[in-house]
Amino acid sequence: MEQTYDESPPAPALAGLVRTVWIQRTGSRPYPQRNLPTGGVELHCPVGGVPRVIGPLTKAQVQVLSPRTTIVGVRFMPGAGTALLGMPADELVDLSVELWGWAAEVIGTVVAGAPTPQAALMGVQRYLALQPLRPDPLVTEMVRRLMPWDSTGIATLAGDLALSESQLRRRCLTATGVAPKALQRTLRFQGYLALAQAGFGGGLADLAAETGYADHAHLTRECVRLTGVTPRELLGDKADRCDCGHDHSASYRPFLAGWYDRFRQAQRAQPALASSHGTDRP
Numbered sequence: 001m002e003q004t005y006d007e008s009p010p011a012p013a014l015a016g017l018v019r020t021v022w023i024q025r026t027g028s029r030p031y032p033q034r035n036l037p038t039g040g041v042e043l044h045c046p047v048g049g050v051p052r053v054i055g056p057l058t059k060a061q062v063q064v065l066s067p068r069t070t071i072v073g074v075r076f077m078p079g080a081g082t083a084l085l086g087m088p089a090d091e092l093v094d095l096s097v098e099l100w101g102w103a104a105e106v107i108g109t110v111v112a113g114a115p116t117p118q119a120a121l122m123g124v125q126r127y128l129a130l131q132p133l134r135p136d137p138l139v140t141e142m143v144r145r146l147m148p149w150d151s152t153g154i155a156t157l158a159g160d161l162a163l164s165e166s167q168l169r170r171r172c173l174t175a176t177g178v179a180p181k182a183l184q185r186t187l188r189f190q191g192y193l194a195l196a197q198a199g200f201g202g203g204l205a206d207l208a209a210e211t212g213y214a215d216h217a218h219l220t221r222e223c224v225r226l227t228g229v230t231p232r233e234l235l236g237d238k239a240d241r242c243d244c245g246h247d248h249s250a251s252y253r254p255f256l257a258g259w260y261d262r263f264r265q266a267q268r269a270q271p272a273l274a275s276s277h278g279t280d281r282p
Helices: 101-113 117-129 137-145 154-160 165-176 180-197 204-210 216-227 231-235 249-278
Strands: 004-008 018-025 031-035 042-046 052-054 061-065 070-076 096-098
Touching (some): 137 154, 154 165
Antiparallel strands (some): 042 070
């Protein structure tokens, strides 16, 4: 059996807290897995192994998975899931550590005792749904405003949230592990990947412009900084679409929904604009 990776949306009780959940199986050979910065933490639960937490990443991590390994995973939204860790997110930046305490014991037991990987994944989600994982509303709003379809500047964001820039930075570091600007850059790159996965029309320059990069060279530099490779090396023969063979639509759904909402708002504004122009005609 070759390596497989199957994503799905989270259980309804985890909506807004978890981006996606997945089951990954390796084949008969070791599999090099490139973990990319996503803005949030991840929970990796190998069947027959100890659950691990992948902290907020500022650069790609490559790990080699053993042959015939099955992992059920959970990817949290930025700022969510910190309570599961029992420590501020900035203490886990660029780290992969074993989960500890009662959570590790319960999740390990759930995964080990499940009859199938699908049942293990549902059991992990049921446990997480009972935990206090929701960030405070200010952090939720901060993350929403840093998404790539919103061009909010950091100074403007701090003012809108009635915080100084230093206070905003401290709150962001504690909740997400990184400073606001670093989180914004990571989310912008995730937006690029979302549009590439969805087959957004146009080439690399169009994707770069839509996600807020100055040009395709700017996008390429950010890709190398965050992933260690160029867009073409990351996505396949073309840098304007994902060629990995996996369906990541569940993971990128929050990003695509944001762009869809912006598109609908623009459509609603057009009739009003046309009407206002019409009143000036003789």
